[in-house]
Amino acid sequence: MESHDLRVFKQVAEMQSISQAAEKLGYVQPNVSQRIKSLEEELGVQLFSRNNRGVALTGEGRSLLEYTNQILFLMDEAKSKINPSKWRESLLIGAPQTISAVKIPQLLSSFLTKNKNMDVKVRTMDKQKLQEMLYYGELDGVFINGTYNNSQFVSVYSYYEKVMLISPQQTPFKKKQDQTLLVNSDPDCIYRKILLEFTNKTNDKSTNIIELDSLESILQAVHDGLGISVIPADVANSRKNIQTVQYKELSETIKIDFVIKQRQHQPQSLTKFICFLQNL
Numbered sequence: 218m219e220s221h222d223l224r225v226f227k228q229v230a231e232m233q234s235i236s237q238a239a240e241k242l243g244y245v246q247p248n249v250s251q252r253i254k255s256l257e258e259e260l261g262v263q264l265f266s267r268n269n270r271g272v273a274l275t276g277e278g279r280s281l282l283e284y285t286n287q288i289l290f291l292m293d294e295a296k297s298k299i300n301p302s303k304w305r306e307s308l309l310i311g312a313p314q315t316i317s318a319v320k321i322p323q324l325l326s327s328f329l330t331k332n333k334n335m336d337v338k339v340r341t342m343d344k345q346k347l348q349e350m351l352y353y354g355e356l357d358g359v360f361i362n363g364t365y366n367n368s369q370f371v372s373v374y375s376y377y378e379k380v381m382l383i384s385p386q387q388t389p390f391k392k393k394q395d396q397t398l399l400v401n402s403d404p405d406c407i408y409r410k411i412l413l414e415f416t417n418k419t420n421d422k423s424t425n426i427i428e429l430d431s432l433e434s435i436l437q438a439v440h441d442g443l444g445i446s447v448i449p450a451d452v453a454n455s456r457k458n459i460q461t462v463q464y465k466e467l468s469e470t471i472k473i474d475f476v477i478k479q480r481q482h483q484p485q486s487l488t489k490f491i492c493f494l495q496n497l
Contacts, residue, residue: 218259220292223285225252226264230282231355234271256281279353286354290484297334298485306332308486311340311347312360314432315401315408316473319451320378321360328493335486343403351478357487358477362407365476372474374494379450380411382465385442397444399435402428411469412447436462 228238229249239249257264264278274282296304312321317339325337340347340356347359352369365372398416400409427444429435435446440461449471453464475494477487 218256220288222252222256223288225249226256227282227285227289229253229265229272230274230278230285232271233273237271282353287482290354291482294485306335306486306489308335308337308484308490309340309356310337310358310360310490311342311350311356313344313347313362313401313403313406314341315406315449315452316360316362317341318432318449319455320376320449320473324494328490331493332486332489335489344405351476354478357484358475358490360473360475362471362473363405365474369478370476371479372476373491374475376473377470378473380408380447380467380469380471381450381453382412382415382445382447382467383436383439383453384445384463384465385439386461386463387442397425397427399427399429399438399444399446401432401435402430407471408447408449411467411471412445415447415467 225238225242225244228242229235232238232241235249235253236246239246242249253264260277260281262277263275264281265272266275293304293307297306310321321339325339329335329337340350342350344361344363347356347361348366348370350356351359352366358373396416398412400406400412403409425444427438429438432448432452435448436452436456436459438444439446440459442461447467450466456462457464475491477483477491483491
């Protein structure tokens with residue numbers, strides 16, 4: 218197996234499409250198909266199953282993806298270690314959108330002032346997808362709330378944050394009915410769960426729920442008077458200049474963990490980031 222073939226395989230696996238991977242890589246589709254076919258012939262297994270929407274990894278393909286990510290991590294790390302003036306280190310972390318809105322940019326800003334020769338990418342996905350990406354080595358670590366696969370992952374840093382109920386200025390917090398709840402479309406979103414629990418505790422008769430895909434769309438909807446929501450206190454505090462929204466801090470405190478995969482060798486960039494977090 219050649220490293221370039223593994224990079225092609227990784228691109229197809231991530232995009233779940235040979236044609237889209239070819240376009241991203243700047244290759245013609247037959248070239249990518251041939252490289253995948255050659256890999257399958259060399260290994261003697263089928264790496265992808267075909268479907269109407271593209272391709273999906275087989276069990277053997279998922280195993281190869283895990284090794285591929287480890288191999289490519291080590292190759293990139295070796296380059297940056299041997300010649301840091303030419304090759305930069307990379308760090309890939311993930312978080313749900315609500316968690317990544319304020320706290321993570323603050324952490325990264327402080328971290329990068331001391332680690333300038335590093336490229337950082339943040340992927341925002343739902344909790345289930347983040348754990349899947351972490352398992353297969355597509356991410357170095359993820360910030361998540363609540364339970365996780367502790368047989369595969371370990372928390373190396375935690376912090377706590379408050380949450381706030383936000384409402385349009387013209388809508389009293391004490392109103393007990395006809396409230397529209399604005400929630401993230403991810404059913405595992407902790408802020409969604411807190412809002413639903415809050416309305417149950419206050420005997421709110423509301424049955425109107427609107428699901429939105431982004432934190433910005435939730436904030437805009439509250440600003441426009443569409444309904445109420447719950448967001449991280451850090452986000453609320455950064456937006457308190459918005460005069461059309463009122464804020465109420467709730468009693469709940471949320472624990473956020475930075476979780477990594479348990480393995481013998483961790484990428485150098487990840488080790489640096491963990492050290493930074495643990496010394497805050």
